[in-house]
Each structure stands twice: as C-alpha cells, then as structure tokens.
Amino acid sequence: MAELSVVTSTSQEAGDDVIDVARRTLRLEMDGLAAIENALAGETGERLRAAIALIHRSAGRVIVTGIGKSGHIGRKIAATLASTGTAAYFVHAAEASHGDLGMIHETDVVLVLSWSGETAELSDIIDYTHRFKVPLIAITSREDSTLARAADIALVLPAMPEACPNGQAPTTSTLMQLAVGDMLATCLLSNRGFSADDFRRYHPGGKLGARLKRARDVMVQGEAMPLVADVASLSQAVLTMSSKRLGVTGVVNAQGDLVGLITDGDLRRAFRNGFTDCPVADVMTRTPITVTGDMLAQEVLALMNSASITVLFVMDGKRPAGVIHIHELLRIGVV
Incomplete structure (x- = not known):
C-alpha cells in the first residue's frame, strides 16, 4: 500500500x-x-x-x-x-x-x-x-x-x-x-x-453540407405531400395522414392555399373529446408554423426545436410546396 x-x-x-x-x-x-x-x-x-x-x-x-x-x-x-x-x-x-x-x-x-x-x-x-x-x-x-x-x-x-x-x-x-x-x-x-450557398457548393458532404442545405432541398413534395381539401371530413384526413406517414396533413382551399393543418396531436385531442367525423375545419390548426424554401436546414431544425414541433410545411407564397419532418433533418446530419 x-x-x-x-x-x-x-x-x-x-x-x-x-x-x-x-x-x-x-x-x-x-x-x-x-x-x-x-x-x-x-x-x-x-x-x-x-x-x-x-x-x-x-x-x-x-x-x-x-x-x-x-x-x-x-x-x-x-x-x-x-x-x-x-x-x-x-x-x-x-x-x-x-x-x-x-x-x-x-x-x-x-x-x-x-x-x-x-x-x-x-x-x-x-x-x-x-x-x-x-x-x-x-x-x-x-x-x-x-x-x-x-x-x-x-x-x-x-x-x-x-x-x-x-x-x-x-x-x-x-x-x-x-x-x-x-x-x-x-x-x-x-x-x-x-455566401452560404457558396459554402454549400464547396462543402456538399458531411454535417457542414447538411446544415447548408435549404428547406427546398430536404422537403417531401408532389404526390408525397399529405393534403386534403378544406371541405373534407376528419376521417378523410386520417386516411391521408396514415397513407403519407408524416404525422400531419395540410388543409387547402379551392385555390390551393394552405389554410390549416392537422397533426397527430390534433387527432389525439379529437379522440379524447369523443371522436366524431366532423369537418376538418373544426379540428385543424389555422395558423401553422411554416417556412420558405430558402431557409437553411439548420435554421429549420432550430425553429422546430424552439416550437416543439416535428413537422412543418414549406411554402411557395400561400401554397404548400413541401413538407419537412425532423427525422429527415436528423438523418442527413443536420445538428
């Protein structure tokens, strides 16, 4: 010792x-x-x-x-x-x-x-x-x-x-x-x-490249976007949400403008109150958090974290251009 x-x-x-x-x-x-x-x-x-x-x-x-x-x-x-x-x-x-x-x-x-x-x-x-x-x-x-x-x-x-x-x-x-x-x-x-775009051109790989991507580069778009009309029923929204597997569905009016969205959380609250097949307008969030396609991926992730949300729509004016899920940001290495 x-x-x-x-x-x-x-x-x-x-x-x-x-x-x-x-x-x-x-x-x-x-x-x-x-x-x-x-x-x-x-x-x-x-x-x-x-x-x-x-x-x-x-x-x-x-x-x-x-x-x-x-x-x-x-x-x-x-x-x-x-x-x-x-x-x-x-x-x-x-x-x-x-x-x-x-x-x-x-x-x-x-x-x-x-x-x-x-x-x-x-x-x-x-x-x-x-x-x-x-x-x-x-x-x-x-x-x-x-x-x-x-x-x-x-x-x-x-x-x-x-x-x-x-x-x-x-x-x-x-x-x-x-x-x-x-x-x-x-x-x-x-x-x-x-600029940040120039950085991205020279640093396409790794975490730096991921952080310098824009929202438009990582969003789900086209037919993969979960959307229902504002005259749809809640059951239709549930089917769309289930088939697109993003935990959200956007609600658009006749002009294609995003007027709200329904999330898993909205559905849980609807079920707690006793599910009825009501119009989506009765359940949807009318002022959802959205971003533009130009926003950097790292800024999108920071916004999601600060707002405690996991998915949001990317907008082209008033119309939805795509959807970003936090899992995709984490998958490509945005931190």
Whole structure:
C-alpha cells in the first residue's frame, strides 16, 4: 500500500506540472496572436491589405509553398483558401525543383511560408517567380531575410518565443502563420461576398453540407405531400395522414392555399373529446408554423426545436410546396 501511495502522489505532482506547461503554452501562443493583432495597426496591416488586393485581382490561383512545419501549415492554408472560394493548392518546394514549377503560371500568386526566411529549398521557386514575374507574397518573421527581400509583399510577423519548453519546436510560430492564412482567407471571402450557398457548393458532404442545405432541398413534395381539401371530413384526413406517414396533413382551399393543418396531436385531442367525423375545419390548426424554401436546414431544425414541433410545411407564397419532418433533418446530419 505504501508503494501505491507513493506512485499516486508522484502521478498527481506530474499532472500538476503538465497542466502548468499546458497553460504556459496557451499563454505564449495567445501572446503571439495578440502581437499580430497589434501589428495590424501599423505597416503589417497595410501590407495585409496589399496582399489581399493582389490575390483578389489575380486571374490565377494562389500557390502556397513551404518546408517542414511551415509546409504543413501551408497545406492547411491552401485548403482553407480553396474551400472559401479562392482557387489555391500547395506545391512542395522540394518537388518544385524537380518539375512541379510547371504548375505555376504567370497569372498565379505564390504565397511562401518560412519563419526564418532563409530556407534553402525555397531558392528555386523564388527564382522562378522573378524570372516569370509571378507575384510573390511572403509570411516570415525577419524583415532582412532573403525571402522578405525577394517578396513583392512581405508579411513580417513579430518574432515571438516558441511555446516549446526548450524554445525550439515550432509552436507559437506555426500558430501565427496559420492565423495569417486564416486572415487572408476570411478577408478574401468577405471581399467576394461568399455566401452560404457558396459554402454549400464547396462543402456538399458531411454535417457542414447538411446544415447548408435549404428547406427546398430536404422537403417531401408532389404526390408525397399529405393534403386534403378544406371541405373534407376528419376521417378523410386520417386516411391521408396514415397513407403519407408524416404525422400531419395540410388543409387547402379551392385555390390551393394552405389554410390549416392537422397533426397527430390534433387527432389525439379529437379522440379524447369523443371522436366524431366532423369537418376538418373544426379540428385543424389555422395558423401553422411554416417556412420558405430558402431557409437553411439548420435554421429549420432550430425553429422546430424552439416550437416543439416535428413537422412543418414549406411554402411557395400561400401554397404548400413541401413538407419537412425532423427525422429527415436528423438523418442527413443536420445538428
């Protein structure tokens, strides 16, 4: 038992040390982000504006490159740009020297990441941009570096200490590079007026794609819609509701306008009061909650949750265009 007690005590102390290191890491990385924010008030901000304007007016793509950890961050930046409407891809600097330089066209913009600005593997791609007059944007920490001096626009970031306890492993620096890439992507997104529909075009799969669907994309429509005329009897409404299996039936007038609906709850209340085959107008809800086809699927789900309903009609003016059941929203991954 004594040995177990010693192990437990040591583990607890080690755990405390780990949390201290974790907090120090976060503080140093947050300091790095804060330093970028402060730098935006000066020349760095003006250079960022110029870089965004250069990419925005470019007829080509953004070619992102880097080596080591900067290369990994570069891949992420390229992916973020591409998914938010800015054509971009990553070219490995070492591979560029063995034929991949042919991927870079004169209409492109090259974005190079190197914290030191002295990465030898970048020399060929830098020379290539000069030879063919391809605009070069640099993300680095040294104004006097080879990369910064070679760039058309150098985004020089404050040199902040790494969060690594030894001050060596790229941690704060890579987070700062990633933040600049996110700034470029979001500013370009804003300039282009990138909409939810645009997001959906680039993110058709997964939960994001599901949330960005519109009501019209997930509704049941046509013959599958449960509808009865406003002169129908309750028994007819029950048959329609049972055959369409959506737990609801809409009630329409002679012009095809939705004037009410009958839900499972309406039927239960009718049975509790003693079922009689009355006109649907005596039972229906006259002011149902509806949505338009343009509403986002995630907004439809939020409305259903707030109103404690499981089904609603999608409207085209006064006429029902479709029906959405909450089960369908959950099935496709809307959360």
